[in-house]
Amino acid sequence: MSEAPCEQSSKPVSETVNILLVLANNQLEHQIRDELASRYAITSIERPVADKEFDVCIVDLVTLRNHSSRLRTLRNSSVHSSQPCLLVTSQDHETIDEEHLELATDVITPEFSSVEIEKRVQSLSRLHTLSVQVGKQQQLAQAASILSHDLRNPLNVAQANLDLAQENKEAEYFDRVDHSLNRIEELIADVSTLARQEYDLGDFATHSLQELAREAWEECTTVACSLNITTDEEVSLRGNRSALKELLTNLYRNAIAHNESPVTITVGAVDNGFYVADDGQGISAGEQDCIFETGYTTRQEGTGLGLSIVEQVVEAHGGEVAVTDSDAGGARFEITGVTVDHPHPQNKQI
Template identity: 40%
Template sequence: MTGGGFGDGVLHPRNEGRIRVLHVDDDVQFRDLTKTFLEQLRDEFEVTSFADPTIAIEHVDEFDCVVSDYQMPDVDGLDFLSLVREHDDSIPFVLFTGQGSEEIASEAISAGVTDYIQKEGSRDQYEVLANRIENVVARHRSEQRLRDSERRYRELADASPVPMGIHVPDDGIIYVNDAAVEFFGADSAEAVLGRSPISLMHPDDRSTVAERIGSLFEDGEALPGEPERFVGLDGEVRTGIVSAVPTTVEGRTAAHVVVNDISSYLDAKARISAQQSLVQTIIDTLDDMVYVFEDDRLIRWNERVAEVTGYDDAALASMSPLDFVAAADIEDAAAYVERISEDGRATGTFELETADGDRRPFEFEGFCVEADGTEFRVGIAREPRSEDRRLEEYRKLVEAVGDPMYLLDDEGTIETANEAMADILGISKQAVIGEHASSFMTDGDFVCGTALVSEVLSDPDRTSGTYEFTVARPDGGRIAVEDNVTPLLDERGNYVGSVGVIRDISERKRRENELERQNERLDEFASVLSHDLRNPLNVAQATVENMASDSEDRGGQLDVLRESHQRMADIVEDALTLAREGASVTEPTETRLDEVAGAAVSGVDTAGHAVEVRADATIVADEPRLQRLLENLVRNAVEHGGATVRIDASTDPETGMVTVSVADDGPGIPESEESSVFDSGYTNSETGTGFGLAIVRQLAEAHGWSVTVEESELGGARIEIAGVTPA
């Protein structure tokens, strides 16, 4: 026996295509012979040999299989096996020894060798060894893949929000994820493991579930999802859609179970059903006929409808509300239904004709409601009744509808309002009731509302009226609304209050204001074309006439003519800019102010002037419009100021809003003219168009900014843009 170290093989990382064999034998000749035969018999084998087990153990992690002699100095084959198992408890280990005996074989198997082969001198023996190596490596790799697959499954299952588990027939539940622990009402997974799934089922469902589980293991086919009830360890009953597929775990038949918890869904469904039943019960107890119709067909009604009309539910399902009305009132009733669709609400009194031909007057009231994007019309029909009853029903109606609605007494005090109305006013419903209507509007709007009620009361052909006002909320907010007001009268015709339905018209008002601003800009544009162009046009006309009579100074006269034409072109261009740039900014973006200011300076002839940009801020703006605004300010400062122009930006520490300014060291603007410098046509230059600062104002207002002029610290004028939103 000879000692040694590394063999002459080259180490490579493991891969599925190659089989790396670590061979340990202190006999150099036998070591070389084994390496030669194995690599000749199998192209995929790469054998690395070592003489010393203590050196070989340092490289065991780099191999797929270990082949070791038994009798070696210092460390024998079984001792080496112990060292290997400390590094890797699953790598295949083949004991290949010439010291064969039943005792050694028994000891080796007890120690955990993967295989045991006695050395012989024949080539066939090495074929056997090669086969054994192939088999144990293939089995080890298969087991490793299975372990990896199970590990990945557990990682995915652990992270899943869906309850999952694994059930083995003889061992019960062997795995549950966190979602399953919560579903079963347990404190930990240990409280569930080992239990039979049947023990967690509702007693009434156990036999059915036992049959399903039995069929899964007998037939080996997946179980489709079925709703089952469970009783958790906390005593709570939960319902889940249970599906399962057969699988194997560590060689054992098992079932992978998934439970889709539908307890919350069923609870919500039960609540909705109970609420619907309650609503229907409440509606059925009303003395009024209440019905819902869509496309002129009844889709829901209370019991009172059948009682009054004499039609059963089957007949009502195919009827229209107009089928209740006597022939003489059909035309008026059809107009009433049309008003419901057009105005959102309508009232009318018509004769109702029952199934047996009886006729009697009924008061009808209808309004529109929207649910899930579909508009429905709700109708209420009642026989004429006392005023107290009428007011009480109005209160119920106010509470029931989804649109903002209120009820006032004859002095303007709010008797009731629904939640939607409270949301518009900006306070709780409890705080609304008892307040005077004037608390939420200006004095002028309240006078208009009072006048409208008087107009309706004085006109026998009117039952309601509409006016607009602005809600003044306690938080300082303002909301433009439209109020459809219906005065209420008692049996003697006395005014006892009013009911109103509110509609938010803020967006409509915004569009109207924008249209008004556009019209103002068009008027201004027309004024410019008709007035401001007249002077240069007159100059040009006079120059042409002079040229016709004086031929000696035509060169100078042509210069005057060119200047007049250029001035007219400048006026037209600036007027068009003024008209186009006034629209509101709809898609502002994050903008670097210093970069836009630099681009603006580059677009202006600043020869002979020092322009300093100190505007290090990022704001929200329409970048092209912002650049035009700054170009006009820089051009104005260069043309009318001194030698120095400065662009600054500052941030208000309290509001965070940014202020942008352009200052110069010129003569400044007289205090008496500061209020008119932003007007169209204002200029103190014979060549200016007077639109530069007017365009600045339009561009600023389009962003929602304010613009002012004041004396600068440089001694000239300082134009300030305030209210700029930071990015």
Template identity: 45%
Template sequence: MADSVRVLYVDDDPAFADRVSAALRQEDDRITVESATSARAGLERLDGEIDCIVSAYALPESDGIEFLDAVRKSDPDLPFVLFTDAGDETVASEAIAAGATDYLPKEGGDGLSALADRVVDAVESYRTDRRRYERELEEQQIKIRALHTVAARINTADSSDTVYEAVVEAAEAILDFDITIADAAVEDVLVPRAVSTELSTDEYFEETPIGAEDNLGAEAYRTGESSVIDDLRELDVVPADSEFRSVLTVPIGDYGVLQAADHNPGTFDEGDLELAELLVAHARARLSQLEARQELQQRTEELQRKNERLDEFTRFVSHDLRNPLNVAQGRLELAAEDCDSEHLNEVAAAHERMANLIEDLLTLARAEKPPTEYEWVALAELLDRCWRTVDTKHASLDVDIDRGVTLLADHDRLRQLLENLLRNSVQHGGDAVTITVGELDDGFYLADDGEGIPESERDSVFESGYTTARNGTGFGLSIVKKITEAHGWDIDVTESSEGGARFEITGVDVTR
């Protein structure tokens, strides 16, 4: 050891302190000694440059053990040699238990000469440990940086199998794991998706039931907890290979499990576990993205198929139903010129109802399509326009909404929704019904003072064909429901404060 050694000697006997200082310098010229006469003074001298503390046991207002405890709170590893009185083995034992590096009687034996050797040995050991720790820390940081580089590849993987393969390759190349297996959770079993070059899938379980009680991978997947096992032979588990002794296991969230194994006991430590969990975190994030992308693709394809069916239905209603109805209406007009019969009026009324049904069917089909053009719509202004287009009879409208309130919606569909709700209240609430539209935190409500909707029927009013009006088609509120769902909103029907019906639309983006 070529470096100098700074020693702090703590003792309330100045004369003996001088002897210690002189003896240490004489034994080893690399040693320099600083003195303190109490534990408090000794703590104040600790500046990060002291290499070793030598302390007497008997100190003013304290003792060497208490001083040691105080030192260990600030520096758990700094070499500390307790200079005990001769024959006091109990104190020496307590010192070692409290974390002292070494102890030595003040008198007897080699005395101060031996103290120099103990100090040098303690400092040398403390410095091969610190350097080893720094070296291990540097290696750990290198691996962490390399794992973040691998994350770039993982984040561009276009399939889950590619993710599992990248994880195993990184475990081999960066973490130095010789035997690594990545299992994917498929229904109720774990299935190997990638294995290290040291193995083939034939050497590993084809699949493992997730409910298996004697399998570390299955247990980790169920509990979501990682583990490091030093020796499998001490556990009641069934390894994939009977020669495996140590195993590291990390669950990949809901997607699977990563395991590393070795034929030697005690191969993996907490540092390995930390790095493996970092690697798995990148894999878990990408698998989640791939899952979300797949779900989005499936929803998109399903929506596309649904829209195609709706378009086909719309064409059918628009042409195949309207054309025969137009022919029938034309023939009815000709028949009315040839004869005068009360039956013709009933036929005309039936034709009108069929035309209304066709129009509502078309509106209902269009309402199921998700909006594509959103804009901020002034709710109060739109209500004014809707009220002018509805046959309001003697009804009245009270708009209790600030003119600055806007909703993010498809303008035309929101207008259809409001018109249908207004028309529903007029048709069912009576000619002189009063309708109130007001604000909610995340939407609005429309209420009236009519007869209301019985509680037993409130779940049915949005069903296609449901109506209590003599001339109703039963599609008005069903269209309202479809428009709210297409926007991602919610609608609920309750009783108003006047005993009528109250419709609440919530989940709306609102600005005020």
């Protein structure tokens, strides 16, 4: 999503709370600025965008109605899900639809006093801080649980085979140790990625889908498998470059690992997004409902974290991911809500 024009900022005097104003009513905007600008960092934009950092967002009813779908997408993303939204109602106090009201964390009337709105902002800011802290604790707890459970088995295997190798001096046991250590390395890499799913929105930039697709392929390519890009460089994604590449890499590896025969992986564009598909054996309807769950895997050697990482990266960018069947009978993952520009289709075989 591109950044909205006519952005205005005010620097704070002492506080570090960042307030985002998305107001259609200019008079209301000036009123709020007069009340808060001396104590908070205030930024004004014309419409909600994903690449803005803030602690509290203040909107009016017109903005809420005109951009409800965009706001809903942002609130559903992992980046903005805990960030509070303060709704300033209209002066005639008209009824607010439930679907719009559910997007607001709190509501205030336009006849607010300086004391009242500051208390609301402080309260919502504290709520946001606590939510972020709880989220980090949950991520660390999840990572610790995975490490303590899944690392125990390959460590035991490695230790047992080292003991046998020392007794028998046979290379077979060293190979098993090497395999177990590689498994541990894979687990640590995946858990580390899962635990750090936090991105500085200031690092978001526009990237070529084709370029990212090729770079990700270089990290996991095999001689037998092939990549088919059906878009040209006019397809652009907005986000954290390393995270987007991690997303593509995990989708590639998932397709390669879950198919015994070599597969062709296709990357193409859809409305407001892109897809990654393969011509393998596909994913059953029952598995499609749970493949994004952390730790879920159908392979003994799988970590069960790859697709969970994919989902978290997509949500961190304000997008959505869905799985379905590909035209070739394999699996197809569609990621929407992350593109800036759309392509003219063009087939490219790698």
